[in-house]
Amino acid sequence: MKLATPLGAVLVVVLVAGSGGLASAQPFRKGPMLQSVDATSGVLLWESSESLPARVVVAVAGVAGAPARELAGPATRLHEVRIDGLAPGTRHTWRVECGGETATGELITAPLGPQPFTFVVFGDSRTGHEPHRALVARIRDEAPAFVLGTGDMVFDGGVPDDWQKFFDIERALLAERPLFPAVGNHDLDAMTLSADAYRQWFALPGGSPMPERIYAFTWAGVRVLVVDSNGGAIPAGDQTAWLEDELQAAAFDQQIEHVFVALHHPFYSTATHGGHAGLREAWGPIFERYGVDAVFSGHDHLYEHLEQNGVRYFVSGGGGAPLYRRNPLASAVDVAASVLLDRSHHYLRVQVAGGAVEVTAIRVDGSIIETTTWGDERRRERARVAARDARATAAAPSARTERTVGPALRPGKTAGGCGAGGCSVGGAGAGGGSLLVVLLLLARVRFGSSVRRPA
Numbered sequence: 231m232k233l234a235t236p237l238g239a240v241l242v243v244v245l246v247a248g249s250g251g252l253a254s255a256q257p258f259r260k261g262p263m264l265q266s267v268d269a270t271s272g273v274l275l276w277e278s279s280e281s282l283p284a285r286v287v288v289a290v291a292g293v294a295g296a297p298a299r300e301l302a303g304p305a306t307r308l309h310e311v312r313i314d315g316l317a318p319g320t321r322h323t324w325r326v327e328c329g330g331e332t333a334t335g336e337l338i339t340a341p342l343g344p345q346p347f348t349f350v351v352f353g354d355s356r357t358g359h360e361p362h363r364a365l366v367a368r369i370r371d372e373a374p375a376f377v378l379g380t381g382d383m384v385f386d387g388g389v390p391d392d393w394q395k396f397f398d399i400e401r402a403l404l405a406e407r408p409l410f411p412a413v414g415n416h417d418l419d420a421m422t423l424s425a426d427a428y429r430q431w432f433a434l435p436g437g438s439p440m441p442e443r444i445y446a447f448t449w450a451g452v453r454v455l456v457v458d459s460n461g462g463a464i465p466a467g468d469q470t471a472w473l474e475d476e477l478q479a480a481a482f483d484q485q486i487e488h489v490f491v492a493l494h495h496p497f498y499s500t501a502t503h504g505g506h507a508g509l510r511e512a513w514g515p516i517f518e519r520y521g522v523d524a525v526f527s528g529h530d531h532l533y534e535h536l537e538q539n540g541v542r543y544f545v546s547g548g549g550g551a552p553l554y555r556r557n558p559l560a561s562a563v564d565v566a567a568s569v570l571l572d573r574s575h576h577y578l579r580v581q582v583a584g585g586a587v588e589v590t591a592i593r594v595d596g597s598i599i600e601t602t603t604w605g606d607e608r609r610r611e612r613a614r615v616a617a618r619d620a621r622a623t624a625a626a627p628s629a630r631t632e633r634t635v636g637p638a639l640r641p642g643k644t645a646g647g648c649g650a651g652g653c654s655v656g657g658a659g660a661g662g663g664s665l666l667v668v669l670l671l672l673a674r675v676r677f678g679s680s681v682r683r684p685a
């Protein structure tokens with residue numbers, strides 16, 4: 231439901247049945263939390279214990295006399311308020327009045343073009359509430375632009391109390407910084423494998439074949455693609471075609487300096503679960519072809535830095551869940567890709583400045599595991615050449631039939647699935663003609679990262 235306001239903003243309210251008196255009401259049982267913040271808009275989402283009306287006031291911070299934007303809507307329990315028409319790269323304050331109580335926070339919009347900024351990555355908090363709480367306190371001190379989640383926020387996505395605990399711990403952080411999560415296997419309902427409960431708590435960027443399970447957003451010259459590595463509900467081929475379209479668009483976009491991918495299951499890992507061959511075979515070649523800077527995942531509960539064919543892979547599953555160990559029987563492929571494993575609760579600080587990226591892995595006690603830096607001036611040009619040639623190949627009459635099934639899933643290949651314990655994605659092969667094969671081989675030349683570690 232959308233209501234145009236006199237100030238030009240748009241209020242979206244999801245109506246949920248129920249009403250009652252205010253005496254015992256919890257106006258802010260969850261949230262308010264920021265979501266889907268971009269250069270000119272953001273969403274405030276919160277849950278009330280019963281149906282209540284609300285009023286939202288947003289203003290530019292630190293400007294005396296700045297006009298306030300006011301939004302109001304009908305009574306509801308699950309409030310999803312989209313605020314449009316904001317100034318890019320600007321700090322705003324927000325205030326929500328609901329059920330006789332007031333909540334406040336800030337909303338900082340993304341800059342329109344490339345600018346230095348910092349974001350944070352972590353995941354797999356599950357039932358590790360104490361380390362999760364300690365990590366959130368450190369992340370708040372970082373004041374990141376946003377938080378990128380690698381999934382498994384909760385133990386069982388079908389249990390309401392699990393989500394309540396997660397949002398209780400992250401309440402103060404999410405009032406000021408948006409969370410962009412990848413959906414983990416534990417975020418699904420353990421009984422039905424439905425993502426409905428997970429989707430209820432998030433209002434994520436649209437425009438994908440599977441809203442809120444796969445999506446993309448841009449922040450200050452960085453394009454972030456979030457995909458769903460759980461099988462079953464999403465045909466892997468749909469994601470492959472969407473991924474390649476997104477990567478080509480990013481390659482042609484002069485404003486995009488870096489591309490990151492987030493998903494739950496790791497391509498490579500030498501820990502308990504290990505790397506996922508189906509994922510890396512399906513998507514590894516296109517990530518290499520289009521110069522993806524780094525892939526962030528979770529699922530294995532520790533930190534691991536791996537590299538393969540110019541792409542950095544960071545396993546960041548140390549958000550609170552019981553820590554895993556290195557697997558002495560890890561595959562040779564995973565071992566060959568591994569740079570460093572650290573068995574710790576931790577988060578990643580990712581700093582972007584022009585063509586340079588610095589990823590610092592930080593333990594829950596504040597000690598630094600390592601810092602990885604890179605800067606590759608040729609990445610964007612390689613990606614543009616690959617995207618141009620891929621489009622030319624796809625447009626050729628002899629290639630049209632092949633292109634319709636996507637380069638990584640051919641007829642005869644099947645998309646696999648992920649359950650609570652693992653997943654599989656069918657398909658392999660780069661596709662796209664001999665020119666792309668040459669480009670792929672060229673892209674396999676490693677442009678290594680620089681790593682600093684504490685003595």
Ligand SMILES: [Fe+2]
Nearest residue numbers: 382414415529
């Ligand atoms: Fe997982």
